[in-house]
Amino acid sequence: MKISFTWLKDYVSIGISKEMLAHKLTMAGFEVEKISTVGGDTVFELEITPNRPDCLNMFGMTRELSAILNKTRRIPKIQKLKIPNKKFDIEILDKEDCPRYVGTLIEGITICDAPSWMTKRLSALGIRPINNVVDITNFCLLETGQPLHAFDYDKLIGGRIVVRRAKPGETIQTIDGVKRQLDETILVIADEKRPVAIAGIMGSKDTEVTSQTKNVLLESAYFNPVLIRRAARKVGLSSDSSYRFERGVDFDMVATSAGRACSLIFECAGGKITKRTDRVVMKVKKGNLPIQITIDQINKCLGAVLTGMKCKNILKKLGFEVEMVKKDTLKIITPSFRGDIKDSIDIIEEISRIIGYDHLPESLPQVKFSNMPLDVKRQQRKHLRDLLTAQGFSEIVTYSMINQKSLEKTFQEDLRGVRIQNPLTQEQEIMRPSMMPSHLSVVISNMNHGQKDLKFFEMGKIYTVGGEKETLALTMTGLNADDWRKTIKDMVGFYDLKGAVEQTLDRLGIQRVVFEANEMTFLERGQRACVLIGGQQAGVIGKIQDDVLKQWDIKHADVFFGQIDLERIYQEPKEERRYESISDYPSITRDMSLAIPIGVTACGIEAQIRKAVEKETNVFLGKLKFIEEYRGNKVPEGYRGMTFSLTYQARQSRTLRDEEVLVVHEKVWDALTKELGAIRR
């Protein structure tokens, strides 16, 4: 809201510079966002928080200033008007919609320009002067905070006012010239036949006050704030009136403000009140609330040492009725314009705000130990980040919302994302059910900047109808680590991604991890696997299909992607590390090079080897390491070559003999030959 420096000075003596004033206003809760000079006046732009509708006018702001500056206020006296007995015909259909309506008919006015002292003030605050009557309604709105509207009385069909909901199909052309569709959720002011104003928002073009107007009906009312707010949103029109009505005007000021406007109209446009009605169909109780608070309570809450006198004085300046009882208790009655003050805590805020938070003491809180359990997920999340960055993955953060099209592009259209009712753009229409679209878009945008070697991960949520699920996603493409000594550079491949996942899970202490070939449509056949933890599916890894990459305009690159359910990882029991004694006796390592029928997996061979050695009473397998895979014509057709390295150790504390190992090694060979059809190479 804009306020004028000269106008303020009329009502309260300021006595400080405008910069100082701006600072004091800011520090009392009215942040000055801008100071500008308009036509010789200084205009402050203030942020008035939604709890303070009473400050959306000069009376309210000067009241605040009188408390902030500890000065007296001198606002214009509003004269008592001679009110005729004749009533104006006002009908209110629903008392909840419009608890109070004051209609004043003034006849015999002369429309001309408003006096320059008034138009100057309006212009400074950004309101275009129209004519004396319209300007007076605007002036009173700025001064008292009560929105007023003047109708050209002669254009009101039937000469009466009905406050009712709009009928389906009714329309209105508002003063701004726009024709608007109405419905029964919208409150209107109507005459005998048609709506003449959208209540609290804007009047109709047909009944506006023009240079020809002779008689005006002045409206001052209290409308249901919720109704006005909804209607303003519905018709997409916010005005100075609706802004105040939806925040709530002062019920007790409705007639007083009308009086202020009438006396200004007599002064500037002549005329005489011929009819008047103040229809109160429902009392809106705001303010007039008794609150008791002790000075001790105030000081305890603020950690301060304020005196009762100081508190009392502040509240009085702010318009509260205050009485000090029993030396340390304030008996307070709240004013009608302070509907926001309901409890003692509100009183404490008023006092602290006016004193200024900067003048209140500072202390360090005592933070007590609590036995609230630590968030184990957070610890694991931290550990995961450390492990992944140590393996060269950088962390990314992408938007949780995506568009449906990106799922289709990723061949995941069968995944159902949670839809958003009110997205701003299509980019936010669904909550992503997979991280893959977001990751592919990071790949392509980086590639477009010439960055082709990428390893990254994200820890965030994916969303399905069942709710949100914390997920880890990994993506890699391009060259492996850069080593200038190597002439042939390695491209990342399936086993790089698998290795990263394996090592990460292992270091987290997750033991029961199995990789199994699977059938995910968006991953390339033969290069895709699901990750099972404890026998349950926990994720997938693999090479993204070329067809998918093509949809994303990713060319000449292999992209590997993995997505792991973190909730599964959090739940999985972690291995408790125990020290295993390190043997002082030498071990013996023997390689085993075999040709094995295609279809037998490495995992299957390893299991067989372990099983064969397990039976031995003197020897155990200290380590089993995969060495290499060979595919080519040095092995029979239908076979592939594989080499493992077996490290044997004596079960007892002694040195192992070569002959013993030879015997066991042969037994392993026999088992592999018999059980899996392996051939020695």
Added chain:
Amino acid sequence: MTWNFQEIQEGMQKEVAALATEEQLEAFRVKFLGRKGVIAEIYDSLANLSKEEKPVVGKKANELRAEINRLLEIKKQEIKEKKVLGEPLDVTIPGVVSPVGHKHILTQTIDEICGLFESMGFIVREGPEIETEFNNFAALNIPLDHPSRDAFDTFYLQESDPEHDGRYLLLRSHTSPGQIRIMKEHKPPLAVVIPGKVYRPDAVDASHSFMFHQIEGLLVDQEVKFSDLKGLLTVFCKKLFGEDIKMRFRPHFFPFTEPSAEVDISCYICQAKGCSVCGRKGWLEIMGCGMVHPKVFEAVGYAKGKYTGLAFGLGVERIAMLKYGIQDIRLFFENDFRFLKQF
């Protein structure tokens, strides 16, 4: 016969310097120290010398022999090292690294802020992003159809709230519903910070994003005072932004705290003189805070008047932008590696 020891020594030194292989080394040794070598020749000649000359020449010969042995030893070592190590390396060629990835700057900022509060005894907790209207609004004293909701434009989902007929689930528009969840589950004393993603239907530009991160803080106990709020946040801001910054607490309105304040720090870019970053105000708004509103305690079922508390909330992107001089919020979510690798 007289010996010119100086000449012999100089000649010997020149020869040693030129030695490059073990063979040359051996030839040199034979030439000087061999049975028919120079030293042997000198010793042989001693017999023909006078009584006075004998000890003088003998001593010089001994010294020469020691010197040759010393140089030989050095050379031998040198040749051996060269043979093992080859040519010396150009130590200025860049080393080969196994690259370490970068944690996202938002993660780093969240960790730093949460870490500061953890060091003061707070516990870090997280809450869900999909929330109910009750937790996001009603329990926080934000009524339906009230202008105080204007600050909290919210995305609604097409999923109904299983606990409230006719109500839809929403994406939390602030981390404050996290307070409600914590208080519903635990009794005071409580000291928690809650980081997380929040969502608001804001059109995207350099300073607005429909998704961003907040950190919420909550301290509830029997005698928490407004002065504690000032003290705690002053310590926090100084730890985060440096001891030299000035601070101010400005009254504000939040439905869920009272008294409420916004916290400004003096703009350290312009030393509070006014610049484009602080909008020529000299102050940077960095967080909102206040004393927990009694209505919030009521909503979570705490006994009336038993507890007081303080709460605060801050935007992670804003802090990171200020701290690292990032001028566009979109950079956080574009994930350009040229950006990610800077942190």
